[in-house]
Amino acid sequence: MTVVKIGRxxxxxxxxxxxxxxxxxxxxxxxAAVATLSLGRLGIPVADLPQALFGGAEGKEAxxxxxxRGPRLVVGIGTGAALGLSGALFQTVTRNxxxxxxxxxxxxxxxxxxxxxxxFLPGLLPVxxxxxxxxxxxxxxxxVSTGAGFRNPGRLIVAGIGVSAISxxxxxxxxxxxxxxxxxxxxxxxNGSLSARAWDHAVTIWLVVLLTAPLVALLARRLDMxxxxxxxxxxxxxxxxxxxxxxxxxxxVLSAAAVSVAGPIAFIALTAPQIARRxxxxxxxxxxxxxxxxALLLVLADLAAQQLPIPGNLPVGIHTMAVGGLYLGYLLTxxxxxxxx
Amino acid sequence: MTTTAxxxxxxxxxxxxxxxxxxxxxxAVLASVxxxxxxxxxxxxxxxxxxxxxxxxxxxxxxxxxxxxxxxxAGLCLxxxGTLMQGVTRNxxxxxxxxxxxxxxxxxxxxxxAFLGVSGQWGAVWWALPGALLAGLLVxxxxxxxxxxxxxxxxxxxxVVTAVLxxxxxxxxxxxxxxxxSYRYWVVGALGGRDFDVLLSVLPPAGLGLLVAxxxxxxxxxxxxxxxxxxxxxTSPAAMRAGGLLAATLLSAAxxxxxxxxxxxxxxxxxxxxxxxxxxxxxxxVFSAVVGPALLLLADVAGRLxxxxxxxxxxxxxxxxxxxxxxxxxxxxxxxx
Numbered sequence: 001m002t003v004v005k006i007g008r009x010x011x012x013x014x015x016x017x018x019x020x021x022x023x024x025x026x027x028x029x030x031x032a033a034v035a036t037l038s039l040g041r042l043g044i045p046v047a048d049l050p051q052a053l054f055g056g057a058e059g060k061e062a063x064x065x066x067x068x069r070g071p072r073l074v075v076g077i078g079t080g081a082a083l084g085l086s087g088a089l090f091q092t093v094t095r096n097x098x099x100x101x102x103x104x105x106x107x108x109x110x111x112x113x114x115x116x117x118x119x120f121l122p123g124l125l126p127v128x129x130x131x132x133x134x135x136x137x138x139x140x141x142x143x144v145s146t147g148a149g150f151r152n153p154g155r156l157i158v159a160g161i162g163v164s165a166i167s168x169x170x171x172x173x174x175x176x177x178x179x180x181x182x183x184x185x186x187x188x189x190x191n192g193s194l195s196a197r198a199w200d201h202a203v204t205i206w207l208v209v210l211l212t213a214p215l216v217a218l219l220a221r222r223l224d225m226x227x228x229x230x231x232x233x234x235x236x237x238x239x240x241x242x243x244x245x246x247x248x249x250x251x252x253v254l255s256a257a258a259v260s261v262a263g264p265i266a267f268i269a270l271t272a273p274q275i276a277r278r279x280x281x282x283x284x285x286x287x288x289x290x291x292x293x294x295a296l297l298l299v300l301a302d303l304a305a306q307q308l309p310i311p312g313n314l315p316v317g318i319h320t321m322a323v324g325g326l327y328l329g330y331l332l333t334x335x336x337x338x339x340x341x
Numbered sequence: 342m343t344t345t346a347x348x349x350x351x352x353x354x355x356x357x358x359x360x361x362x363x364x365x366x367x368x369a370v371l372a373s374v375x376x377x378x379x380x381x382x383x384x385x386x387x388x389x390x391x392x393x394x395x396x397x398x399x400x401x402x403x404x405x406x407x408x409x410x411x412x413x414x415a416g417l418c419l420x421x422x423g424t425l426m427q428g429v430t431r432n433x434x435x436x437x438x439x440x441x442x443x444x445x446x447x448x449x450x451x452x453x454x455a456f457l458g459v460s461g462q463w464g465a466v467w468w469a470l471p472g473a474l475l476a477g478l479l480v481x482x483x484x485x486x487x488x489x490x491x492x493x494x495x496x497x498x499x500x501v502v503t504a505v506l507x508x509x510x511x512x513x514x515x516x517x518x519x520x521x522x523s524y525r526y527w528v529v530g531a532l533g534g535r536d537f538d539v540l541l542s543v544l545p546p547a548g549l550g551l552l553v554a555x556x557x558x559x560x561x562x563x564x565x566x567x568x569x570x571x572x573x574x575x576t577s578p579a580a581m582r583a584g585g586l587l588a589a590t591l592l593s594a595a596x597x598x599x600x601x602x603x604x605x606x607x608x609x610x611x612x613x614x615x616x617x618x619x620x621x622x623x624x625x626x627v628f629s630a631v632v633g634p635a636l637l638l639l640a641d642v643a644g645r646l647x648x649x650x651x652x653x654x655x656x657x658x659x660x661x662x663x664x665x666x667x668x669x670x671x672x673x674x675x676x677x678x
Contacts, residue, residue, distance in 0.1 A: 161500055165605070165660045176648060176652075312512070332501065333486040
């Protein structure tokens with residue numbers, strides 16, 4: 001275990017496993033990104049890719065890179081990282097591997113807020129702010145409904161399912177009220193989609209990720225301490241209450257930003273931290289690795305959405321829902337059998 | 342004297358409640374026939390029944406008969422299914438929607454239509470059944486892995502199975518739009534746009550499920566006393582449980598085949614029914630058969646009025662109404678899991 005220090009304030013302990021896993025995951029993200037740009041009928045051949053990226057692209061390549069797949073890929077990486085980070089923060093605070101924004105209704109609430117802002121109040125309220133309002137509202141509703149805050153894992157999950165159902169119903173109401181029955185619009189707001197993203201989506205999500213990343217790094221060590229228990233953490237000067245509030249706030253902001261550019265994509269926030277934890281094998285939130293795994297998962301899912309020969313051009317959210325659901329089912333049976341959950 | 346004085350109101354009260362519930366149901370039926378995108382009044386309905394209304398109004402009103410009948414049947418099926426499931430599992434969160442059975446029924450119908458070339462309502466209905474059964478079993482297997490089963494485990498397993506099956510249903514219906522054009526509203530859960538043929542096609546499973554429910558109600562009463570007492574009273578707990586869940590599956594599959602996956606009716610109605618009818622299962626089933634349709638029809642009427650002349654699917658309205666019931670139930674959950 002070494003400690004990476006940036007200045008006097010930030011000191012992030014990095015296990016050797018963690019560093020190797022992070023490097024490998026980052027490399028895999030690059031591979032998946034190259035595949036996203038080069039596969040398929042409109043893909044840019046790998047050999048031409050450096051020229052197209054750095055030498056200026058023309059014609060078809062410029063269209064593919066600048067409009068069709070470039071923004072989609074950049075949004076995908078940013079959104080995946082935001083979701084992974086958001087999930088890791090929330091799961092650490094709730095001390096519940098299932099307490100992630102997509103399970104407890106925060107994502108669905110953000111989706112309802114985004115739909116309201118985009119369809120009911122077009123131009124009046126920016127979509128990211130609408131998503132944030134929806135996410136905060138959903139989280140508050142869950143917090144109040146459990147009667148025990150985030151402490152009771154069972155109540156947290158059931159309340160989350162209820163709040164998700166209300167949010168989804170509200171989203172359906174908004175979409176039917178404004179867009180009649182346009183299935184693609186509904187899909188985008190209910191399942192999440194990366195198709196037809198533009199560069200301003202990319203700017204939104206990366207701005208949020210880059211602004212919150214230093215704050216998350218500042219918080220990381222204190223968050224590690226809160227895992228030792230409140231009294232010990234307080235003794236070490238970590239102020240557990242304030243730390244948790246800060247972590248939840250950052251998590252909600254990241255989650256809302258992700259939803260505002262890509263819709264409530266299911267199960268990335270839940271699974272990325274789980275995979276990160278298994279990769280390193282150690283305790284702790286593994287924030288960086290969770291972000292990287294989240295980016296990898298979403299880029300891979302979107303690659304599948306673009307290239308798999310399934311009729312109907314399914315939005316990426318349906319892929320993550322199917323695969324993430326299967327993974328969650330496997331995880332639940334395994335953990336319950338071992339009695340660790 | 343004192344005993345009669347004490348027992349009389351207790352015996353009379355459910356009867357009063359039942360009459361009140363029947364009155365609400367009658368109002369719901371009238372409202373369902375009277376209100377819609379084309380404005381008509383309850384007076385028009387009465388004139389149509391007299392035969393004194395003009396042809397135009399008569400057509401409009403009569404066009405609402407099938408959806409009202411479907412609402413009655415689906416509400417009855419879902420509510421009785423929920424009551425059976427909550428009684429058999431002693432789980433106040435048991436609901437055909439939450440425990441994945443509705444999603445399984447949808448997946449069964451969609452698979453049969455898309456890949457087995459089953460066409461028409463009559464064939465598809467029976468494919469809802471294996472789907473519902475398989476999904477229910479899967480939820481049970483996942484939820485009871487390892488030692489001890491909790492409410493939350495089953496609900497969580499149900500959420501997982503529902504997520505995967507919903508993704509599958511959406512993928513298939515999006516991928517084959519020509520096959521599923523008529524299913525677009527059904528996927529969300531809606532009463533409109535279907536005819537009496539649909540109703541007739543789901544009557545066999547619905548009737549069978551209801552028959553089983555009524556037959557095993559006394560056994561379920563014994564089961565409520567605990568497994569050992571039930572065995573001592575001469576009922577087999579395992580057989581009662583299997584029968585109750587089978588009936589619930591039949592009823593949920595019938596409802597889903599008729600009107601699509603509608604959530605939370607099966608969750609909310611049993612809670613209302615227990616407050617009104619007390620602990621006896623026969624009374625609970627009778628009450629469910631009245632309260633469920635009333636709730637579903639009122640939700641459907643609300644859905645027709647909020648977006649006039651558009652409609653909000655009844656499945657969306659029941660989620661609005663029913664999910665808060667789930668949130669209220671959360672507070673009463675005991676323990677940490």
